[in-house]
Amino acid sequence: MVDPTDTSPVGRQLPPSQAIIEAVANAEGVDVIDLRPPAYEPLYSVVDPEALDLLFAHPNDASNSETRVSFVYEGYDIVVYGDGQVSVSEATSSNGRVNSLGN
Secondary structure (H helix, E strand, O other), X not given: OOOOOOEOOXXXXXXXXXXXXXXXXXXXXXXXXXXXXXXXXXXXXXXXHHHHHHHOOOOOOHHHOOOEEXXXXXXXXXXXXXXXXXXXXXXXXXXXXXXXXXX
């Protein structure tokens, strides 16, 4: 079971796409290198990683403070917050939709 407060490490700001991959690999108990097809879907199958990274490129920007993107990936609810923090928890839905809130 994944701790619902599992987030990207403090003090080490990774691009959101990389933080998601690391957090999901950790939750799955596998090495990051093993989080690849065919055992796992690529992240780009549910969200554009480059666009996600660009959206949160400046986490200290005040205009990002209310921004949040959430989606389901590999059975986990993923939330990326405006400050660049990534939260991973077991999925409560499986619709696979990408939701965003923000300015």
